[in-house]
Each structure stands twice: as structure tokens, then as C-alpha cells.
Amino acid sequence: MEGFEKLFEPIKIGSVEVKNKIAMAPMAILGLVTEKGGFSKRAQDYYVARAKGGTGLIITGAAKVENEIEKLHDGIFPCTTIDPAHFIKTTSEMVEKVHAYDTKIFLQLTIGLGHNAAPQMVVGQPVAPSAIPNYWDPSVTCRELTTEEVERLVKMSAESAAIAKEAGFDGVEIHAIHEGYLLDQFTMAMFNRRTDKYGGDLMERLTLPIEIVKAIKKVNGNDFPVCLRFSIKSYIKDWNQGGLDGEDFVEKGRDTQEGLTIAPILEKAGYDAFDADAGSYEAWYWAHPPIYQKHGLYLPLTEQLKKVVNVPVIVAGKMEIPELAEKTLEEGKAADMIGLGRGLLTDPEWGNKVLEGRSEDVRPCIGCHDGCLGRGFEGKPLSCAVNPACGREEEYGVHPADTVKNVMVIGGGIAGMEAARVSAMRGHKVTLYEKTGELGGHVIEGSVDEFKKDNARLLDWYRTQLKKLDIDVKLNTEVKAEDVKNREADVVIVATGSVPSIPNIPGIDRDNVVTATDVLLKKKPVGQKVVVVGGGLVGCETAISFAMEGKDVTIVEMLPELMGAGMPVPHANKIMVLDMLKFYKVKTVLNTSLQEVKDRAIEVIDKNFKKSTIPADTVVISIGLKPDRKLYSEIAGKVPDTYLIGDANSARNIMYAIWDAYEVARNI
Incomplete structure (x- = not known):
């Protein structure tokens, strides 16, 4: 662990000592919940794997304290009180296994989602402190909770903490004065317009979180730690509008000064630690930072928080780079403990690898949200784009092959590298x-x-793993059909990728027409006036790239919205891209198709068949990719045990390239 001494020092939260300063940040376990609100076998395996991997403290995803006042459909969130005996049964053995690795575990408790609840999750009308619009569907007005209902939420929080203690949990974390969830809504004037004891000025709006911690301490004793998930700043410009870093706007939620004012009050009330971050659903890209956000994005805020509180501050926010985590603890200004969320989805062995001096083997998170948050909102179980075994550790791991085979992988993109890696791990000759x-x-x-540098980190990781596995990599080698037939391979995996789609229109062969691939790789010069044809994710990112360089950029998209076709872009990523396009003044022309490329201009036509001209020094084509199946079509049906994976099968995203490859390779 040379160079990472601070990470592996013990720390105390209240009366509980944690063996190191690595915490698993709380993340909802959507899809891993039983119908009675317990933890499924997959959920248990998921948490135990992170304990085994060297994490000092696990903070579970949110468990509801009740499911009647804000009733969610069965199986979405765990719930302590639907059937307490069932909840204890499904968590107690998990807690015992976690403790076997000298890891502590806190149960995160939530009183609900409030105006953030997706209507499809809720049975009946969403609730909130006051009659305010639902985030996902502003035409739906949330029902204001009665005083008696709020008091019941306090009672059920204490009861849930007692259940957690009986199950063996070492503490609880309250969810949350964070991300604009129901408890957070009570603390902010924007959402709370109540006239009872739970509304009014700032101190009155803090009544609910104060009552909750005092009720828990009364039931479980002062030695039972109660941590608080805490957003220092909301980044809310207005209803359903978030603010970017560096953007000048008036905070409508909680500003930094208010966050720093209430933290000491909440500490005095009894909270034993702050699990701190920033953001809201309006600015979800702060609470769930995509690839576009900086690593350690909360550190400037937590540095201020640490000056006003005396209990430990845990900070997450893309902290999974070991050197950044260690440096933060060494400086001691912004955090006492490092929280890892998606970094522990991608690599549950993060702690062990860093301790063993193998930081280069830590599989990086790429901030895509495709396998975690995105899947959850599609109604699919929690997993990870770059770690297909996440959330199904025991049933979907990699095991040695019964028979060693010669495996030929054709194509060195992400899919080909993953197929080669997993095949070699299983003992095959690749x-x-x-x-x-x-x-x-x-x-x-x-x-x-x-x-997009996190993608480069993933590529570096793959290249390192292929080298360590001693895989025979042959670069600058194009494989023909006869080469496949003449080689004595037992298995052939075709991962030949995809090529850009090019529209068949007049002028498409002009010198000022380029593909997104060519311009991103700096293969062709780009003029001052740039038109990007295609408003998918790649087109939008390319447009942002040029706009950041000071170019005049326009996106032309045939659909009525950007990123409206193809693989769904997870919400946090999508709204950040849209806000970045506005911030960098990228113009968008929707419901419009490219008709012709002319000299220093393009001609377009809208859905009403009206033609117009847009000036363009450079025209960037980004209308998607199409599979390159030429080789596969020549050998399919002629060479046994041949598989087609990744973009060559279907041009989608990094997640499916990895998942296709993993599924095929783990079963060879």
C-alpha cells in the first residue's frame, strides 16, 4: 500500500471504528429487492462482494421506513416495516458475512422521494411537503402531507432504525437532506410552503430532520451512529432547470451559505457524520456526475463544510482514482473518508487492489450511467456497463474452462478486447x-x-490487462476469410466493429465534408463555421467539443428532439449535454434534414418541406454507425463455433459491446 497510507488508516464514526477510510456510497438497488421489501440473494451477494474487496464501510442504498403514506410499487425499494421479520431475515446473514471481512455496514433509511418520484413508481398521487409540481411530469401536482403523516414518518424512522439494529447493522444513514428528496424538500423554501411546525423559517424547516435523529437516538441509544446524506448546494436555477459549474445564476434551492449554516445545527441535533455532495434532480448531473464532470467535483464545497463541523465528512463524487483519494486525505482539508459509488460497481476489489499496490488493475468507471442509473429507470436490475457481473456476482462470474481451446478474436475494439480478456482469464489460448x-x-x-478522458482510462486498463494476461496481440493485421478457414482455431469471435453511415446526397463527397471520427482524431482541419449533421449523443458531444474551442456550431437533426433515437441516453447525462449545448451557445435546428452540401453552405429541408441554407465551412456527418459484417458473412455457416459481437452485431454503446463479449467468452 506504499503511497496510500491515509486510505488505510482506521476512523471512528460515533462509537464505531471502521478499519479504513474507504466507504461504499449509497446507491439504490433497483431490481434487487423482494416483493416484501427485503434484500434479494443478488443484493446480499452484491454487498458481500464489496466487503470482501476491501471496503471499510458499506452504506446501503435507501430503504423506505414505510410504504403507505408514499406508496411505491412492490420491489422498487427495500422497506423495513412491510414485514420486519422478512427484512431481518434477508439482511441479518448478509450483515454477518460483511462483518466476517471486518467491514462495517450502515442501512440508509428514507422517508420517501416526494416530488422526485417518477409517477410510474408511485401508487396513486405523489406526495410532498406542499402542493408542488412533480419533477418528471409537472402537470401532476403532489399532495401535501398532513401534520399527522409527517409525525408518523418520524415514528417509522425510529422504528426502522431499531429494526436495523436488530438485524445487526452498525448504524444508519438518513436519506436525505440531499438531492431534493422528500426530507430535503422539507428543508428548502422552494418546496416547503407549510404553515404548521414543519414549515416556516429556516429553523422551522429543519424540524423534521432534527426530530428524526432525536427519535432514533432515543430508541437505539446515543452510541448508535446516525449519518446524514447531505447536499451542500442544490444547483437549482428554477423548476426543472439545473446550473452548471461556472454558470452565473441565482440559486433557487439551497445555496452554499445556507448549507454551511444548517450543518452545525444538524450536528448539534445528533448526526454523527455528513456524507456530503451537491445537486438535485433539477441538476442531476451534480448528484450523479456523468463523464463530463470533473473528478473530485465536491471537494471545493466539502472543504468549506469541514470548517464548520467537527464530525467526519465523507465525500464521493468521482473519487475513484486512488491517487486523488489519497491526496485528498493527506491534505485533510476536504474529507475525512472517501466515498466510492460507481467506482465500486466497476470494481468491487478496489480496496484490495490499492492495498496490494495494483492501482493499474482498478477497472475505471466511465460515468455513462448505462448499466446503473439508466437501467434502473428502464425497469431493469442494477448492474454496470463495464462490469457485467455487478449485481449478479455469484451467478455471473468468470470460472476456469473445462477444456482449453484456441480462441481467435478478430477486432481490437472494446468488444474484441473484452472477449480476449475473459477468454484468457478462463484459461484459453487467445x-x-x-x-x-x-x-x-x-x-x-x-x-x-x-x-471524455475516462474513456481513455478504460482503454489503458484493457491494454494493461491484455498484456498481463500474455495475450498474443497482432496489430496491423487484417484477417481475411481464407485466413480464418486456414487457421486451427477452435473458436472464432468476430468483433470487426462498425463504420460511419454516410447519406447519399449531392455534394457529400466535397472536401469540406468529414465524419465525426475523422475530426475528433484531428485527421482533417475544421473551419470556423461548423454544422454537425445528426443530433445523437456523438453529434452533440462533437458539437460541444468544437464550441469549447470557440467555433460557431450548429446541429441539424431530423427528429423533434436531440438524442431522441437509438440507445436511450441516461437522464443525468442527457440533461447535462443539453445544458452544455446552451452554455456554449450551440445552435440547434430540429425537424430538418440535410438535402445538399454546397460550397461553404448546406441546404436543408424541414418537415413542412421548406428549404433553407445554413453557412458551413465544415460539415460533420454524425448520423450513426452501421455494423461491419463483411468478414462474418463470408465465414458464417462455414466455420464452426463462430460468434459475432459488439458493433459488428449491432451498433449500440460501450455497455453492450462489453456485455456481448462477456456473455460469449464466459461460456466458451
Whole structure:
């Protein structure tokens, strides 16, 4: 662990000593919940894997304290009180297993989602402190909770903490004066217009979180730790509008000064630690930072928080780079403990690898949200884009093969590298062929921009793993059909990727027409006036890249909205891209198609068949990718045990490239 001594020092939260300063940040376990509100076998395996991997403190995803006042459909969130015996049964053995690794575990408790609840999750009308619009569907007005209902939420919080203690949990975390959830809504004037004891001035709005901690301490004793999930700043510009870093706007939620004012009050009330971050649903890209956000984005805020509180401050927010985590603890100004959320989804062995001096083996998070948050909102179980075994650790792991085979992988993009990696881990003899001089495929151009550097970290990780597994990599080698037939491979995996789609229109072959791939790789010069044809995720990111360089950029999209087709873009990522486009003054032309490329201009036509001209020094084509199946079509049905994976199968995203490869390779 040389160079990472601070990370592995013990720390106390209240009366509980934690073996190191690595905490698993709380994340909802959507899809891993039983119908009675307990933890499924998958959920239990998921948490135990992180304990085994060296995490000092696990903070679970939120468990509801009751499910009647704000009734969610069964199986969405755990709930302590639907059937307390069932809840204890499904958590107590998990807690015992976690403790076997000398890891502590806190149960996160929530009184509800409030105006943030997606209507499809809720049975009946959403609730809130006051009659305010629902975030997801502003046409729906939330029902104001009665005083008696709020008092019951306090009572059920204490009862739930007692159940947690009986199950063996070492403490609880209250969810949350954080992210604009129901408890947070009570503390903010924007959402709380009540006239009873739970509304009014700032101190009166703090009545509910203060009552909750005092009720828990009364039931469980002062030695039972109660942590608070705490957003220092909300970043709310207005209803359903968030604010970017560096953007000048008036905070409508909680500003930094208010956050620093209430923290000491809440500490005095009895909270034993602050699990601190920033953001709200209006600015979800703060609470759930995508690839575009900086690593350690909360540190400037938590540095101020630590000056006003005396209890430990836990900070997450893209802190999974070991050197950043250690440096933060060494400086001692912004955190006492490091929270890892998605970093522990991608690599449950994060702690052990850093302790063993193998930081280069830590699999990086790329901030895509495709496998975690995005899947949850599609009604699918929690997992991870770059770690397909996440959330199904025991049933979907990698095991040695019964028979060693010669595996031929054709294509060195993400899918090909994952297929080679997993095949080699299972003991197979693997040869990987790549026709270019570099591994990485389309992710190479997808990692050029500074705000996409996490993709470059993933590529570095793959290249390191292939080298450590001693995989025979043959670069600058294009494989033909006869090569496959003549080689004595037991298994052939075709991962030849995809190529850009090019529209068949007049002028498309002009010198000022380029693909997004070419311009991102700096293969062709770009003029001052840039038109990006195609408003999918790649087109929008490309437009932002040029706008950040000071160019005049316009996106032309045939659909009525940006990022409206293809693979769904997770919400946090999508709203940040849209806000970045506005911030960098990218113009958008919707419901409009490219008709012709002319000299220094393009001609377009809208849905009403009206034609117009847009000036363009450079025209960037970004209308998607199409699978390159040429080789596969020549050998399919002729070479046994041949598989088609990744973009060559269907051009989608990094997650499905990895998942296809993992599924095939783990079963060879």
C-alpha cells in the first residue's frame, strides 16, 4: 500500500471504528429487492462482494421506513416495516458475512422521494411537503402531507432504525437532506410552503430532520451512529432547470451559505457524520456526475463544510482514482473518508487492489450511467456497463474452462478486447487480431476530448490487462476469410466493429465534408463555421467539443428532439449535454434534414418541406454507425463455433459491446 497510507488508516464514526477510510456510497438497488421489501440473494451477494474487496464501510442504498403514506410499487425499494421479520431475515446473514471481512455496514433509511418520484413508481398521487409540481411530469401536482403523516414518518424512522439494529447493522444513514428528496424538500423554501411546525423559517424547516435523529437516538441509544446524506448546494436555477459549474445564476434551492449554516445545527441535533455532495434532480448531473464532470467535483464545497463541523465528512463524487483519494486525505482539508459509488460497481476489489499496490488493475468507471442509473429507470436490475457481473456476482462470474481451446478474436475494439480478456482469464489460448496499429476501435476518438478522458482510462486498463494476461496481440493485421478457414482455431469471435453511415446526397463527397471520427482524431482541419449533421449523443458531444474551442456550431437533426433515437441516453447525462449545448451557445435546428452540401453552405429541408441554407465551412456527418459484417458473412455457416459481437452485431454503446463479449467468452 506504499503511497496510500491515509486510505488505510482506521476512523471512528460515533462509537464505531471502521478499519479504513474507504466507504461504499449509497446507491439504490433497483431490481434487487423482494416483493416484501427485503434484500434479494443478488443484493446480499452484491454487498458481500464489496466487503470482501476491501471496503471499510458499506452504506446501503435507501430503504423506505414505510410504504403507505408514499406508496411505491412492490420491489422498487427495500422497506423495513412491510414485514420486519422478512427484512431481518434477508439482511441479518448478509450483515454477518460483511462483518466476517471486518467491514462495517450502515442501512440508509428514507422517508420517501416526494416530488422526485417518477409517477410510474408511485401508487396513486405523489406526495410532498406542499402542493408542488412533480419533477418528471409537472402537470401532476403532489399532495401535501398532513401534520399527522409527517409525525408518523418520524415514528417509522425510529422504528426502522431499531429494526436495523436488530438485524445487526452498525448504524444508519438518513436519506436525505440531499438531492431534493422528500426530507430535503422539507428543508428548502422552494418546496416547503407549510404553515404548521414543519414549515416556516429556516429553523422551522429543519424540524423534521432534527426530530428524526432525536427519535432514533432515543430508541437505539446515543452510541448508535446516525449519518446524514447531505447536499451542500442544490444547483437549482428554477423548476426543472439545473446550473452548471461556472454558470452565473441565482440559486433557487439551497445555496452554499445556507448549507454551511444548517450543518452545525444538524450536528448539534445528533448526526454523527455528513456524507456530503451537491445537486438535485433539477441538476442531476451534480448528484450523479456523468463523464463530463470533473473528478473530485465536491471537494471545493466539502472543504468549506469541514470548517464548520467537527464530525467526519465523507465525500464521493468521482473519487475513484486512488491517487486523488489519497491526496485528498493527506491534505485533510476536504474529507475525512472517501466515498466510492460507481467506482465500486466497476470494481468491487478496489480496496484490495490499492492495498496490494495494483492501482493499474482498478477497472475505471466511465460515468455513462448505462448499466446503473439508466437501467434502473428502464425497469431493469442494477448492474454496470463495464462490469457485467455487478449485481449478479455469484451467478455471473468468470470460472476456469473445462477444456482449453484456441480462441481467435478478430477486432481490437472494446468488444474484441473484452472477449480476449475473459477468454484468457478462463484459461484459453487467445490470439487477438487488429487491422490498425492501435487497440480501442471507436472509443479512441471517443476519448480525445478532455471531458471524455475516462474513456481513455478504460482503454489503458484493457491494454494493461491484455498484456498481463500474455495475450498474443497482432496489430496491423487484417484477417481475411481464407485466413480464418486456414487457421486451427477452435473458436472464432468476430468483433470487426462498425463504420460511419454516410447519406447519399449531392455534394457529400466535397472536401469540406468529414465524419465525426475523422475530426475528433484531428485527421482533417475544421473551419470556423461548423454544422454537425445528426443530433445523437456523438453529434452533440462533437458539437460541444468544437464550441469549447470557440467555433460557431450548429446541429441539424431530423427528429423533434436531440438524442431522441437509438440507445436511450441516461437522464443525468442527457440533461447535462443539453445544458452544455446552451452554455456554449450551440445552435440547434430540429425537424430538418440535410438535402445538399454546397460550397461553404448546406441546404436543408424541414418537415413542412421548406428549404433553407445554413453557412458551413465544415460539415460533420454524425448520423450513426452501421455494423461491419463483411468478414462474418463470408465465414458464417462455414466455420464452426463462430460468434459475432459488439458493433459488428449491432451498433449500440460501450455497455453492450462489453456485455456481448462477456456473455460469449464466459461460456466458451
